[in-house]
Amino acid sequence: MFSKKMVWVLMAVFAFLSISTFIINMPEKKDRHVIEKISAYFPYEITKTIGGLDILDKKSGEKLKIDNAKVFLAFDDLLKKWGATHLKLKDHTLIILNDQNQTVDKMHLDEKELKFVKEFFFK
Numbered sequence: 001m002f003s004k005k006m007v008w009v010l011m012a013v014f015a016f017l018s019i020s021t022f023i024i025n026m027p028e029k030k031d032r033h034v035i036e037k038i039s040a041y042f043p044y045e046i047t048k049t050i051g052g053l054d055i056l057d058k059k060s061g062e063k064l065k066i067d068n069a070k071v072f073l074a075f076d077d078l079l080k081k082w083g084a085t086h087l088k089l090k091d092h093t094l095i096i097l098n099d100q101n102q103t104v105d106k107m108h109l110d111e112k113e114l115k116f117v118k119e120f121f122f123k
Contacts, residue, residue: 023037027072031116034094037107041086044078046071083121089114 012014039045044064047056052068055075066074088095096105109117 021027021069022052025069025073027076028120029122032114034107034109034113034116037094037105038083038096041098041104042079042082046080081122087117087121089117089122114118 043058044055045058047054047063049063053071055064055066055071055078056062057064064074086099088097092109094107094109094113094117095103096107098101099122
């Protein structure tokens with residue numbers, strides 16, 4: 001019914017689709033030092049569940065029901081939206097604001113960190 005060539009073609013197509021899906025759903029590269037600093041103020045976190053991973057709203061305790069393949073992309077999107085309203089750049093200083101637009105923390109950035117913040121949050 002199936003020839004050996006057909007089996008090899010199906011395996012190649014499956015491998016190609018799997019790898020391309022994996023690459024598409026990869027999260028963006030982040031600067032570890034900056035993300036560690038702002039994660040204390042970011043209202044979401046990734047949690048493990050029985051079905052895989054999910055995003056938890058720290059304020060309400062509510063879990064956002066997101067497909068496992070899209071969790072990291074959704075987390076990056078939430079981080080960017082939050083950063084647009086809660087982060088400010090002043091020269092080489094990153095200012096972290098709360099919901100009332102008051103300064104809660106500051107961080108001095110080196111050139112690499114500054115480049116990351118500009119590209120990730122303010123692009």
